[in-house]
Amino acid sequence: MEQSERFDAAVIGGGPAGTSAAIILAKAGKRVVLFERSPFPRFHIGESLLPAGWEIWRRLGVTAKIEAEGFTVKQGINFGMFNQKPDVVLLTAEYPDYFERPYTYHVERARFDEILLEHAEECGVEVHREWSVADVLFDGEQAVGVSAGPNGAAATPFHASVVIDASGRESLIARKLGWRRSLPELNKISHFAHFKGAFRRNPHDIVTCGEVIDGSVTTEIHTIDGGWVWYIPLKNDITSVGVVLDSRYARRLSESPQACFDAAIGNCICVSDWLREAEQTMDIKTISTIGYLNECFHGDGFVLVGDASMFVDPVFSAGVTLAMRGGVYAADAILDGFANGGDLSAARLRQYEERIRKPMECIFKMIYNWYRILERKDANNIILRSRQIPMLRERFIVLLSGGYDKVSMEQILAAADEPTSTYLMS
Ligand SMILES: Cc1cc2nc3c(=O)[nH]c(=O)nc-3n(C[C@H](O)[C@H](O)[C@H](O)COP(=O)(O)OP(=O)(O)OC[C@H]3O[C@@H](n4cnc5c(N)ncnc54)[C@H](O)[C@@H]3O)c2cc1C
Secondary structure, eight states, X not given: OOGGGOEEEEEEOOSHHHHHHHHHHHHTTOOEEEEEOSOSSOOOSOOBOOTTHHHHHHHHTOHHHHHHTXXXXXXXXXXXXXXXXXXXXXXXXXXGGGSSSSOEEEOOHHHHHHHHHHHHHHTTOEEEETEEEXXXXXXXXXXXXXXXXXXXXOOEEEEEEXXXXXXXXXXXXXXXXXXXXXXXXXXXXXXXXXXXXXXXXXXXXHOOSSOOOTTOEEEEEEEETTEEEEEEEOSTTEEEEEEEEEHHHHHHHOSSHHHHHHHHHHTOHHHHHHTTTOEEOSOOEEEXXXXXXXXXXXXXXXXEOGGGTEEOOSXXXXXXXXXXXXXXXXXXXXXXXXXXXXXXXXXXXXHHHHHHHHHHHXXXXXXXXXXXXXXXXXXTSHHHHTTTOHHHHHHHHHHHTTOTTTSOHXXXXXXXXXXXXXXXXX
């Protein structure tokens, strides 16, 4: 192979994780090739972002492009617990000092991901659109590149010093190495679709502090029998609505995705009401066995980032922000390897995994706690209690906004009474 065909890094996948890693490396002068199989712009679920994203976007140099898009402003989360009123509204603006801006966005992923991919191209990443990576090439345990080609055509080898697997739920390397582990205790399925003409709250009715931004909204999370519903208002009068259900419960409701979705939504008084006049604009989409965790996220000459490493559950809207953070952390570890004589061994790349596992562990605890609350239908849970205990509320809002490194679970425990702490940690 000619020297000119050798890359510093080969990236599998042009979603938020892959583009984030590629952009940081390209900005540092590395030669990066990225392969994206799907024709962009493409639909993707994962539309509610977190305020912690601002600092990542700034590092990528993409903030102005995202702001210019006019995405719907998300001010926080509104929890509807067990059809009991009033709901619990938790706004980032209540504690504005933790984040660069006290809000974030609900995004059409087709557009958001295209902005990131175009930005990667502008930063010098060699992007091959509508190309599939067929395999990762190994020399013993060392990843040495990928074989890739235009969709439907033969694949050829591309050699690289490091391979970044950002292939999303496909988890190319983890499947190849047998590292993928499901999470049977979180056996969930999701059905979702977009709607036009659904009810939209007046922001003046929800935003009680800070600036009331025109057209701003909250992510609505409402509990139902067997799971919960999301309601995410987007631009152009579109609303994303989805249910996440225990898989056995969902099967009992119906084997048909549409019938199952309708029955689950029917159990949520307010969301059924909000959809009464709305038109469903796409067929129901389904993702089953939502959660999984790969055994390890790095090896000699390779890293797994974003959903290619793990995904637990979408309830706290952490996926995209965490995937981008993982991409940045992986790029930092890779640059450290290049700065140390091109050492891209597993021992050098371990720092990436150690760094990204910290926020992941926090999200794991929050998610397990969420399902414990749903199971017990307990009125004494952390969400309802956050109304009465200001210290608990502050720290909970910071966590919900993605500030896992800004407060600790221990701090939340210190702010909470015993019964609540039991729910958080057990
Ligand atoms: C039901 C559900 C709801 C969710 N809701 C939210 C939410 O509200 N907010 C949030 O932040 N997150 C949410 N998520 C999570 C979010 O969708 C993901 O965490 C996020 O998209 C991960 O980004 P990624 O870059 O790792 O993977 P992806 O965005 O999936 O990107 C991977 C890319 O790799 C490409 N690819 C795959 N294989 C190959 C190959 N062999 N060759 C070339 N290209 C390849 C794919 O085409 C894809 O474009 C949700 C997830 C689920 C399941």
